[in-house]
Amino acid sequence: MSNNQFKRGELYSVINNMASTAVARRMQKNFRRAGLDITIEQWSVLYHLWKEDCLSQQELCNRTFRDKPSITRLIDNLEKQKLVKRMPSKEDRRINLVCLTETAKELQDRTIELANQTMSEALVGVNKEEIETVKTVLQRVYDNLTGN
Amino acid sequence: MSNNQFKRGELYSVINNMASTAVARRMQKNFRRAGLDITIEQWSVLYHLWKEDCLSQQELCNRTFRDKPSITRLIDNLEKQKLVKRMPSKEDRRINLVCLTETAKELQDRTIELANQTMSEALVGVNKEEIETVKTVLQRVYDNLTGN
DNA sequence: GACATATAGTTAGTTATGCAACTAATTCAA
DNA sequence: TTGAATTAGTTGCATAACTAACTATATGTC
Numbered sequence: 001m002s003n004n005q006f007k008r009g010e011l012y013s014v015i016n017n018m019a020s021t022a023v024a025r026r027m028q029k030n031f032r033r034a035g036l037d038i039t040i041e042q043w044s045v046l047y048h049l050w051k052e053d054c055l056s057q058q059e060l061c062n063r064t065f066r067d068k069p070s071i072t073r074l075i076d077n078l079e080k081q082k083l084v085k086r087m088p089s090k091e092d093r094r095i096n097l098v099c100l101t102e103t104a105k106e107l108q109d110r111t112i113e114l115a116n117q118t119m120s121e122a123l124v125g126v127n128k129e130e131i132e133t134v135k136t137v138l139q140r141v142y143d144n145l146t147g148n
Numbered sequence: 149m150s151n152n153q154f155k156r157g158e159l160y161s162v163i164n165n166m167a168s169t170a171v172a173r174r175m176q177k178n179f180r181r182a183g184l185d186i187t188i189e190q191w192s193v194l195y196h197l198w199k200e201d202c203l204s205q206q207e208l209c210n211r212t213f214r215d216k217p218s219i220t221r222l223i224d225n226l227e228k229q230k231l232v233k234r235m236p237s238k239e240d241r242r243i244n245l246v247c248l249t250e251t252a253k254e255l256q257d258r259t260i261e262l263a264n265q266t267m268s269e270a271l272v273g274v275n276k277e278e279i280e281t282v283k284t285v286l287q288r289v290y291d292n293l294t295g296n
Numbered sequence: 297g298a299c300a301t302a303t304a305g306t307t308a309g310t311t312a313t314g315c316a317a318c319t320a321a322t323t324c325a326a
Numbered sequence: 327t328t329g330a331a332t333t334a335g336t337t338g339c340a341t342a343a344c345t346a347a348c349t350a351t352a353t354g355t356c
Binding site: 297298300303305306307308309310312314317318320321322323324325326 | 340345352
Binding site: 019020021022023025026065066121122123124125126130131133134136137138139140141142144145146 | 167169170171173174269273278285288290292
């Protein structure tokens with residue numbers, strides 16, 4: 001087994017566990033510290049709804065890179081906490097539109113500020129071109145593996 | 149809220165969900181296709197043991213970026229599948245050394261080959277400098293957030 | 297030597313993930 | 327227009343994640 005092969009294994013390990021876990025943990029911690037009782041996964045759903053409200057669950061799957069059961073349960077929990085509501089679509093009765101409540105709308109600025117803080121801490125010493133490269137590469141990896 | 153702030157949020161989303169999920173799913177799929185009944189998380193533990201056998205659980209926490217309960221249960225499951233054994237350390241009776249079984253040793257070449265295949269598919273169209281940049285940035289992010 | 301502190305590992309509880317199998321609504325085609 | 331195939335969403339099952347609280351062993355200090 002060549003040295004090069006192990007290096008690829010290490011890269012996998014890096015991509016898959018290291019930074020993402022650290023970022024998620026820190027953001028979660030910052031939420032808790034601010035008295036916000038939402039998980040980082042719930043936040044990532046809200047984040048997309050703040051950009052565009054009342055998306056279908058399928059659309060949330062696409063945008064958050066999750067499968068349908070994961071979104072079903074995330075929405076279940078967000079509904080329990082009264083942060084979103086499922087609204088049946090009038091055009092297609094199979095579809096639930098997931099819409100923000102007033103409570104969730106009020107959280108937007110506060111939590112995005114916390115997310116930005118976390119990313120600032122995370123990206124100390126990283127320049128813009130490097131960030132662009134990371135985004136490009138990870139997007140490429142995703143596209144390569146999902147056939148988009 | 150400035151445009152720049154949203155961009156950082158998007159970067160978070162990318163780092164945290166996209167590529168890592170796609171890579172993990174594909175690798176898992178390749179394992180299943182090859183008739184290997186191990187999860188990608190279990191593989192990541194085995195991967196470190198193949199590099200150095202008989203590590204303590206704490207050492208596995210450090211190397212796989214997991215907390216202690218996560219490692220406890222991963223080792224529980226790996227033990228059930230007879231891929232590792234907990235051996236009490238002779239120097240320090242608090243410590244369990246986690247050692248590979250023969251079965252696990254035999255899996256090494258096969259699964260690392262599968263992992264390399266997956267990474268090759270993932271990294272089509274990505275050059276060496278870009279890979280280096282991603283590794284550097286993600287390591288930097290991790291260090292920034294964990295105080296190492 | 298005894299007690300406080302630190303370290304290694306486990307357990308309980310909640311949330312989340314992936315897959316497979318399912319229901320219900322819609323679309324497409326003979 | 328009826329029946330097959332597709333699409334949206336849910337449920338059950340197994341694994342995994344994090345936190346908090348716990349036990350047991352080791353260390354360090356008075």
